[in-house]
Amino acid sequence: MSDSRPPIFDDGGGLPDVDRSRRRTDPGGPGSAEKTVWDSDDDDDWHGPNYLARRAIVVALVVAVIAVAAVLVGRIIGSDDSGSGSGFGNADWNNVVTVDNNSGTVVVTNAQGEETNRFRFGLSSLADTEVIGSTLISVDADALAVVPLDAEAEITIADDVTTVEIASTGTLLRPSGSAQTVVAQNTSSERLVMVHGPTGEVIDTLATDPVPGARYDLANARTEPDGRHVLVTDTGNFQSVLFSFDRNGPSFFPGLALAVNNDIVVTAVNVGTNANVAVFDHAGEPGVSARTSSVRAGMISSDRVILVGIDGDVLGLALSDGDITELGSLSIGTVEFGDVATRGDRLVVVGELGTALIDADGTIVTELPGARPTTSGVDELAPRRTTCLTVERETAGELAVIDFETGTVGAEALASSDVLGTVDGCQPIVPTSAGYLSLTAEAVSPVTLVGDVIAISPDGGTIGVERANRLELLPRVTANPTDDADAIEPVDVGRSGRQIFFAEL
Secondary structure, eight states, rough: OOSSSOOOOOOOOOOOOOOOOOOOOOOOTTTOOOOEEEEEEGGTTTOOOOOTTTTOOOOOOOOOSSOOGGGGGGGGGSTTOOOTTTTTSSOOOOEEEOOTTOOEEEEEEEEEEEEEEEESSSSSSSEEEETTEEEEEEEOOEEEEEEESOOOOOSOOHHHHHEEOOOOOOOOOOOOTTTEEEEEETTTTSSSEEEETTTTTTEHHHOOOOOOTTEEEEEEEOOTTTOOOEEEEEEETTTEEEEEETSSSSSESSSSEEEEOOEEEEEEEEEEEEEEEEEETSOOOOOEEEEEEEEEEEEOOSSEEEEEEEEEEEEETTTTTOOOEEEEEEEEOOOOOOOEETTEEEEEEEETTEEEEEESSSOEEEEEEEEEOSGGGGSSSSSOOOEEEEEEETTTTHHHEETTTOOOEEEEOOSSOBBOSSSSSSSSSSEEEEEEEEEEEOEEEOOOSEEEEEEEEETTSSEEEEEEEEEEEEEEEOOOOOGGGGGGGEEEEEEEEEEEEEOOO
């Protein structure tokens, strides 16, 4: 899937020239602070502390016996020390859910490896599965199933499983802005089935209010951190549609879906190099509106909407009177798209020359030349972490973990972009040609294990490993082997060939 998301409702018009001159000081526009910009000659910098220049990154990993200090034993059952956020979910977990994609068999195992539940929920040849909180959502080519998990109660298919027949695309996608809600789409893009993970609630657009000629574009779907309100662009009818788990039916708005929170939605109609930006309440009543340069990203803050134009201008649309304020200017080339992080107060903007972070006041937190957010796992279409953002520079084979609050580099490594991320996003595990690296603010270290890492717990303290035809839970160990290595046994959670998910039941 391409990272680039072409704008819709845009008839073209000339794109502005991109200034590629050497690094210099830019006084900025009215109301913006002086800042430093960069060009392609500066591609060796992350625009922040460069720890690659300060230390050598270990890329050769030790394939050894499992090593762990006794103090780490408690981490095998999970903890919340890594932090959590309302937009992603709790970092706590106490059970492991393994899913067989071929048969649809689900096995629930506690953190000590004791099986507490086993069932099949009627789907087979599963195309995609997610576990959010205590809810399992899965889809095959013909239907979607929603299963409330319980560590002890027996699952009764007729009573406990919600099944919706839909000829789906075979993928569960999350709207930008939250990891609490997943959406399945039928092959014609005219029908959506949405599931709110924490509650298990389901919205089927065919049942609520089918829209003739709809063509829903999930790459441009937006939601707020809790995932209760989903704003989707309908390209077939040149409109946006708001589906809400707190309302009885959808609402309709002119323009491209730009931003949504618990009270308002924001849409934009791009015409050439200009845009008409409008604010509405959830019932469709209009609020303020303004005409700006063509808009590529937006975020709702307490008193205004932060807008980013195609040429990198950062603007503030006042919710009180619709006045536009110039807040700054990005130096990442032509802006392609932007996503609100699950914390709700950071806008991640991607341009042809790099990535930028903007806070709720419209202040540019940092600019990262040549970098793009990673798109593996839960971050397939948008960043979904609470504290840190992982970006890659593909040409250099580099990864960096960026702090959302300060924009500084917390860790970096030469590694693949296939990231296993935690809830906070600050401590991923990444594969290299020689094994796995653990990235934290304290150190970049090899992960000492035998086998393949296929999952990481939301708190980051435990990893799921496939080896010798078994699935095992191991503490996240980066220390050298010790004399106590044999004192801790891995926790066996079943045979190989299944996916591993972590849940709090």
